[in-house]
Amino acid sequence: MQIYLGWVIALSCAVGIIATTAAYLLLVSRRRITRLKSELQKRTDELKVQVGKAKEATKAKSDFLSQMSHEIRTPLNAIMGMVQIARNTTNDHRVEDCMRKTELSIKHLLGIVNDILDLSKIESGKLTFEENLFSLTNELNFIASMFKSKAEEKNISLQIDVKNISHDGITTDKIRLNQVLINLMSNAVKFTDNNGSIVLSVDELFHMNGESAYRFSVKDDGIGIKPDQAKKLFTPFTQANVGVFRLYGGTGLGLAISQNIVQMMGGDIELETEYGKGSIFMFTIRVPAVEHAEEKTEEEQQHTLRDSLRGKRIMVVDDIDINREVVELLLESSGALIDSVTNGKEAFDAYLRAEPYWYDLILMDMQMPIMDGCAATEEIRNSGKKDAKDIKIIAMTANVLREDAERAYQSGMNAYLTKPIELSALYAEMEEWL
Numbered sequence: 001m002q003i004y005l006g007w008v009i010a011l012s013c014a015v016g017i018i019a020t021t022a023a024y025l026l027l028v029s030r031r032r033i034t035r036l037k038s039e040l041q042k043r044t045d046e047l048k049v050q051v052g053k054a055k056e057a058t059k060a061k062s063d064f065l066s067q068m069s070h071e072i073r074t075p076l077n078a079i080m081g082m083v084q085i086a087r088n089t090t091n092d093h094r095v096e097d098c099m100r101k102t103e104l105s106i107k108h109l110l111g112i113v114n115d116i117l118d119l120s121k122i123e124s125g126k127l128t129f130e131e132n133l134f135s136l137t138n139e140l141n142f143i144a145s146m147f148k149s150k151a152e153e154k155n156i157s158l159q160i161d162v163k164n165i166s167h168d169g170i171t172t173d174k175i176r177l178n179q180v181l182i183n184l185m186s187n188a189v190k191f192t193d194n195n196g197s198i199v200l201s202v203d204e205l206f207h208m209n210g211e212s213a214y215r216f217s218v219k220d221d222g223i224g225i226k227p228d229q230a231k232k233l234f235t236p237f238t239q240a241n242v243g244v245f246r247l248y249g250g251t252g253l254g255l256a257i258s259q260n261i262v263q264m265m266g267g268d269i270e271l272e273t274e275y276g277k278g279s280i281f282m283f284t285i286r287v288p289a290v291e292h293a294e295e296k297t298e299e300e301q302q303h304t305l306r307d308s309l310r311g312k313r314i315m316v317v318d319d320i321d322i323n324r325e326v327v328e329l330l331l332e333s334s335g336a337l338i339d340s341v342t343n344g345k346e347a348f349d350a351y352l353r354a355e356p357y358w359y360d361l362i363l364m365d366m367q368m369p370i371m372d373g374c375a376a377t378e379e380i381r382n383s384g385k386k387d388a389k390d391i392k393i394i395a396m397t398a399n400v401l402r403e404d405a406e407r408a409y410q411s412g413m414n415a416y417l418t419k420p421i422e423l424s425a426l427y428a429e430m431e432e433w434l
Contacts, residue, residue: 072112075105110420115253128402129173129264135293136170136202136214137162143181144200147189154194161201167212169293172285176261180269183254184218184281192222192278205284212289221278225271233271234259310335312434313358317347317373318365318396323419327363327396330423343368344376348383356386361434366397366408373397374411381412392433396421 079102086098144160151158181200188198198220205213225233233255259269265285273279314336318324324340331338341347344364348371351359362380366373377393394415395408405416415429 072109075109075112078102078105079109106420115257129176131171132174133169133171133290133293134174136168137165139174139178140181140200140202143178143185146182147185147198150189151198154189154192154196156189156192156195157197159197159199161199163201163203165202165204167204167207167289167291169290170212170214171288172265177265177285180258180261180283181216181218183258187254187281188218188220188222188279192220196221204289207289210288211286213284213286215282215284217280217282219278219280224275224277224279225273226275234269308434309430311337312360313337313339315347315350315359315362316340317342317344317362317368317376319343319368320365323365327421327426330421330426344371344373344379346370348376348379351380351391352383352385357390359391361430362391362393363396364393364413366395366399366404374407374413377408377411377413394429394433 082098082102082105086095086102089095089098140160140162144158147158185198185200192198198218201217201219203215205215255269262269262283262285265287267283267285269281269283271279271281309331314331316324316327316338318327318340319342324342328338328340339350339359341350347362347364351362364373364377371379373395380391380393381388393413394417395405395413396417396419397404397408398419408416414433417425417429
């Protein structure tokens with residue numbers, strides 16, 4: 001009987017343990033299932049968000065391509081129209097007006113292309129800065145002069161307000177800073193109605209340890225921006241609304257690029273706006289600063305270089321006839337002696353035939369048949385001629401990516417210019433290397 005009772009007790013204990021274990025395992029399983037369901041739901045929600053963002057991005061880029069087609073065709077239409085008008089008239093004033101409007105349209109088209117390339121560089125982390133010393137007030141006056149004519153057409157009051165500037169010479173990337181200010185000014189002029197007003201102002205906030213902080217602002221009394229639309233302004237490929245694009249045009253890239261540039265300078269663009277009453281875009285940068293920056297005017301620089309180029313021998317290397325002609329005509333008044341060839345092989349052969357130090361400079365295209373510019377440069381540098389390492393070679397190319405510039409420098413080129421070539425940029429590089 002006692003044995004039987006012992007077995008019953010043992011069996012009861014075993015059943016209890018099994019039941020307890022089963023209950024524990026069931027509880028653990030339920031918790032795991034609940035956790036898995038929660039994680040699955042979370043991942044499902046995240047996936048839905050990502051899919052939604054992808055759809056929004058795809059739609060935004062489709063809308064952008066539609067806008068871009070319009071933006072590119074508009075200046076192209078103007079260029080073709082002005083050329084046809086100039087071709088069919090004998091009125092010198094009409095021809096001059098056509099040339100002026102053609103140049104403006106070309107610059108507008110180039111600006112669109114540059115915006116696309118800048119955005120690509122920003123997204124890949126390859127946007128670079130080149131620091132140089134320049135006069136801040138000179139640049140502000142230059143920027144204002146760019147918009148003077150357009151402002152006068154709309155009878156807009158355009159003012160420059162310079163406050164407390166005791167350090168006018170600043171060191172930063174002049175082109176990038178101008179790019180931001182030009183974009184903000186362009187928007188202000190675009191979105192301000194007739195008889196409105198725009199104020200471009202800069203205030204030196206403080207100077208410490210050789211650096212100054214400057215507060216820039218562009219204020220207008222234009223159409224303003226609704227609060228829900230303001231959130232979209234700094235997003236690439238988007239604009240405040242479709243109506244804005246249809247009425248005013250634009251690519252929807254400028255503010256996004258400007259925001260990134262300012263952030264790379266250590267600042268941030270701020271916006272104060274009231275719909276129907278206007279907007280103020282503001283940003284602050286802190287940069288090395290001195291009291292004055294002596295700068296020659298572009299005309300003075302060109303005059304000085306023209307004198308220094310007289311008698312210099314320059315080889316122009318490009319496989320496109322009109323490209324060679326453009327450079328030859330740009331340098332025509334300098335008194336330089338120009339030789340032109342159509343590819344890298346011809347350039348290398350001409351260099352080998354010439355006496356050492358015969359050529360002072362080679363302007364080298366990069367992408368050419370038979371032998372490209374980089375290969376030709378490497379051949380020249382490795383030729384063993386007495387001047388092989390000394391002759392100055394400047395890339396002059398439509399290749400504009402950072403890796404293209406790196407390849408040019410690695411091949412032995414001294415400098416890198418992108419097409420379309422501006423005379424001031426060409427002279428600046430030549431002045432540095434000759």
